[in-house]
Amino acid sequence: MKCSAGFVFSENTLNYHFHEDHPLNQKRVMLTKELLEAANLLPSQSIISPRMATEEEIALFHDIAYIQAVKKAGKSQLLESEALQFGLGTEDTPIFSNMHEAASYVVGGTLTAVDAVMQNQTMHALHLGGGLHHGFKRKAAGFCIYNDGAVAIKYLREKYDLRVLYVDTDAHHGDGVQWGFYDDPNVCTLSIHETGRYLFPGTGNVNERGIKQGHGYTFNLPLDAFTEDDSFISVYDSAIKEVAEFFRPDIIVTQNGADAHCYDPLTHLCSTMKTFEYIPKIAHEIAHDYCGGKWVALGGGGYDMWRVVPRAWGQLWNVMQEGQHLTGKLPSSWLKQWSEEAPTTLPEYWQDDKEIVSIPRKEEITEKNKKLLQSMLKYTKKIM
Numbered sequence: 001m002k003c004s005a006g007f008v009f010s011e012n013t014l015n016y017h018f019h020e021d022h023p024l025n026q027k028r029v030m031l032t033k034e035l036l037e038a039a040n041l042l043p044s045q046s047i048i049s050p051r052m053a054t055e056e057e058i059a060l061f062h063d064i065a066y067i068q069a070v071k072k073a074g075k076s077q078l079l080e081s082e083a084l085q086f087g088l089g090t091e092d093t094p095i096f097s098n099m100h101e102a103a104s105y106v107v108g109g110t111l112t113a114v115d116a117v118m119q120n121q122t123m124h125a126l127h128l129g130g131g132l133h134h135g136f137k138r139k140a141a142g143f144c145i146y147n148d149g150a151v152a153i154k155y156l157r158e159k160y161d162l163r164v165l166y167v168d169t170d171a172h173h174g175d176g177v178q179w180g181f182y183d184d185p186n187v188c189t190l191s192i193h194e195t196g197r198y199l200f201p202g203t204g205n206v207n208e209r210g211i212k213q214g215h216g217y218t219f220n221l222p223l224d225a226f227t228e229d230d231s232f233i234s235v236y237d238s239a240i241k242e243v244a245e246f247f248r249p250d251i252i253v254t255q256n257g258a259d260a261h262c263y264d265p266l267t268h269l270c271s272t273m274k275t276f277e278y279i280p281k282i283a284h285e286i287a288h289d290y291c292g293g294k295w296v297a298l299g300g301g302g303y304d305m306w307r308v309v310p311r312a313w314g315q316l317w318n319v320m321q322e323g324q325h326l327t328g329k330l331p332s333s334w335l336k337q338w339s340e341e342a343p344t345t346l347p348e349y350w351q352d353d354k355e356i357v358s359i360p361r362k363e364e365i366t367e368k369n370k371k372l373l374q375s376m377l378k379y380t381k382k383i384m
Ligand SMILES: [Zn+2]
Pocket: 001, 002, 003, 004, 123, 124, 284, 288, 293, 320, 323
């Protein structure tokens, strides 16, 4: 299947930069773009330039007081004590110059992707600079200042009146988006992540189900540490299909963090590239089966920016435009260009070697995840 897809990108993405030693480095977006260009998979007419989100748009989700604090922080005009109340100036989310402007571009990129899809410019749209799912209404957290996905969902609700399915496969719980729509029956969130027992942000239990009118529209699958491809793929496949059938969305928004990979330095899941080939394929099917193709995909976490993120996001893009994942060797020009700067040996193939993961407790973990899936899926059968 060949579909029209838009790739939202501008060099402005690189301005979202905390400091040199921070784990989040948006250079991974550029590395992905260049990988795709070197492989002749990203024609220039597919690239869409993002706009900056207006303050009014950001305020669809975030409190005005918080936006003002971010603005002041970025101009060094905010007292430390005041900044900390808004989650700004922490180790995870430090203050940097012009952070409001940089974060507004992230939101703008995601809104640009939404508009491209809603105005029939493209059927699917991708914004890899986005997916900052830990941003709260009045608080920064976990490397996220403004929650572009949440702003975009509000925008879809208010401007287009659509029922939105948000699917988050980042290794961390998609907490900011979940709590933002916890009482909203028109937004269904499904987050598949490593259990919060050992990992930030600690939430995302299967019993977090939504409240008031929104009760029954929140789904969580907190996977065991060391979950590998087969188990991840199997529970993801059932979860997304059953939740989509239960909710019947008008549009799907996916957060495609690439930190469930076994190489990722911040998490304990053990996926290989196989998982990242599979995730977008099923999201793509759902988009066509339920939403007339309407699909907005975002980036997210991913802290092995050399070996993992460019390939994982390259696969995502290729599924969006071709419906297929890529195989074979990475373009030698890209490998040559970056091998010196990369602190590790770059992989030469789109696929990972099977040998990179070996999990001693595979059966036990698979069984645990299966049980978890069953307890989550019972909620798709009826709304209580
Ligand atoms: Zn398609």
